[in-house]
Amino acid sequence: MTEEHIENTLVIVKPDGLKKSLTGNILTKLAEARFMIIGAKVLRVSRPLAEQHYQHLKDKPFFKDLIDYIQGKPYGPDFERVMALVYKGPNAIKRIREIAGATNPEEADSVSIRGAFGRITTKGVFENVIHASSDAKDAEREIKLWF
Ligand code: IDP
Ligand code: MG
Numbered sequence: 001m002t003e004e005h006i007e008n009t010l011v012i013v014k015p016d017g018l019k020k021s022l023t024g025n026i027l028t029k030l031a032e033a034r035f036m037i038i039g040a041k042v043l044r045v046s047r048p049l050a051e052q053h054y055q056h057l058k059d060k061p062f063f064k065d066l067i068d069y070i071q072g073k074p075y076g077p078d079f080e081r082v083m084a085l086v087y088k089g090p091n092a093i094k095r096i097r098e099i100a101g102a103t104n105p106e107e108a109d110s111v112s113i114r115g116a117f118g119r120i121t122t123k124g125v126f127e128n129v130i131h132a133s134s135d136a137k138d139a140e141r142e143i144k145l146w147f
Pocket of ligand 2: 134
């Protein structure tokens with residue numbers, strides 16, 4: 001049996017999630033999984049914030065399109081925003097990653113958020129609806145960065 005850790009993790013409803021009106025759906029899934037919201041805000045993502053959040057991908061060919069994506073640039077001014085949340089609960093990091101699904105929406109479990117609602121854009125960006133911290137170190141760094 002895996003040991004239970006009470007963890008905090010960062011979730012971001014990305015601009016495509018807001019545009020597709022998936023916020024309620026995502027919040028419901030995480031509430032029904034019994035995670036607690038301990039922080040929430042809607043914000044515009046500045047370029048420095050976007051670049052710091054995705055610093056581990058800065059050498060990738062899709063980096064510029066990824067920064068435009070998290071800033072909501074492809075979706076018009078109303079969707080140049082995200083909803084950032086901090087969730088708390090037992091093994092929250094791993095379990096919320098599972099609910100989110102794999103990074104590539106075409107490979108994600110079809111019942112996961114990314115599998116059900118994500119797509120790959122014609123520019124090749126994985127438009128995958130939601131961010132969820134990938135491990136304890138990332139969760140700590142990201143929560144400090146966003147809140
Ligand atoms: P994660 O979001 O599942 O933690 P990361 O590797 O940290 O995955 O990548 C951050 C984001 O960058 C992804 O959620 C996705 O939007 C985008 N991305 C990652 N890898 C690729 C890729 O190979 N092609 C296009 N977009 C990608
Ligand atoms: Mg990641």
